Amino acid sequence: MQDENEYPNWFLWLCENWIGLLFLLGIISLVTISAVVYLDNRFAKFEDRIKYVPPRSYQPPDLGLYLAGDINGEKFSRRGSMYIPSYSHIYYHGGSPLLLETTLSIRNIDSDQPVYLNSIDYFNTDGKLVESYLDRTIKLEPFQTIEFLVEERDSSGGSGANFLVNWTSEETADKPLMEAVMIGTAGSRAIAFSRSGVEMTPSKQNPAGKK
Template identity: 40%
Template structure:
């Protein structure tokens, strides 16, 4: 009985959320690579399934603003297609912004990506930067999310 009681107390002491304070990511800025799948192949390779893509940037810090310095869109071969920021965009605590690529826009191809650069005046919770892809045709739909990955900044 004593063993069962000890195990019960040990289980109750574990965090209910499944994460610890060491899992919280903090930074003053990052360069983030976000995969974009503007099409996927669900049948014969010659018939890709076109998808709309929405890049979502969410400031997860409850106290501090962040600045989005740049949002660049690259195609499968790594060629810069579009720059979405002429000037930095400030995001308030818990605020969000997005960039939408229409389903009919096939310029990015299967291996398209966004490079997002953000900065903050002090160390803050890192934002959630991800791309949501969705498409529907002939009664069939598909949707999924592609998370961003911090990378070492380049010299481009």
């Protein structure tokens, strides 16, 4: 049998301390893996912060950015009137009103042709005109959207409020998409829903936006 003195000291040390050495290597590996995961998550969050652009607060649309130019409305062969249901409040708890904030969203879903909006009017539950949002014809470019906000504190519309939008376009253009999105809060609860526009029959349309 070989004498222990014939083995190098480092080999003898390893033989005596191999359990502790394995434990130490395990700890180092665990710390290294944790550090890599941590740094990877930090880099991912940093990239998300760089990419994320917070939505801007609502501002009334600048109609000057939607100029229709010198157009002859008579040349458009397609025209329509859209009725969009809206609610400045709904009822709950035995008839108590819950105030809602409403966003009217009008979208040109055509990929090639513009859509022209001649009038956007807001009526209350009694059918009385509350507000006219346009004083001129405006143009929505392909895939462009315009929005109008009725704030929660504005309860003039009532539970039966509605918008009436008159529009025109080329015959080949798709009809615009119009929706009213309502949202409200009561304590810790919140409610949100939307209503799509209903196209009026030609005999019932208001092509000139007449009040």
